[in-house]
Amino acid sequence: MSGGPDDAAARRRIEERLAELRRLSEVGRTARETVRLDQTAVGRLSRMDAMQQKAMADAEEARRQSEIHRLERALKLLDEGEYGWCASCGEEIAPARLEVDPAATLCVRCAQRAQRA
Ligand SMILES: [Zn+2]
Numbered sequence: 001m002s003g004g005p006d007d008a009a010a011r012r013r014i015e016e017r018l019a020e021l022r023r024l025s026e027v028g029r030t031a032r033e034t035v036r037l038d039q040t041a042v043g044r045l046s047r048m049d050a051m052q053q054k055a056m057a058d059a060e061e062a063r064r065q066s067e068i069h070r071l072e073r074a075l076k077l078l079d080e081g082e083y084g085w086c087a088s089c090g091e092e093i094a095p096a097r098l099e100v101d102p103a104a105t106l107c108v109r110c111a112q113r114a115q116r117a
Contacts, residue, residue: 015075017102022068024064073103074105084098088110093106
């Protein structure tokens with residue numbers, strides 16, 4: 001199915017999601033800078049609040065980076081014509097599943113098995 005219309009749709013979906021994640025990551029970076037400035041200029045946030053906010057923002061950013069990484073890998077699979085096939089059993093991954101998570105590399109069955117393991 002390499003180069004077919006499904007691949008084109010998947011690529012568009014992945015690239016849109018990547019652009020959105022990169023934008024959010026940039027917004028997050030700016031927000032973190034702002035918090036730091038507020039702290040020094042106004043001292044509005046207690047140190048504890050600031051640390052909690054930073055921990056949350058860091059966790060969010062880590063999640064974003066991990067999804068960006070998965071999406072980039074999916075793009076590479078598209079380039080290689082290997083997109084949409086389960087990395088574990090080799091069966092086709094259901095298109096509906098790829099619509100929800102375009103970076104999925106396992107079919108539903110293998111993903112469930114991996115979660116239980
Ligand atoms: Zn599978």
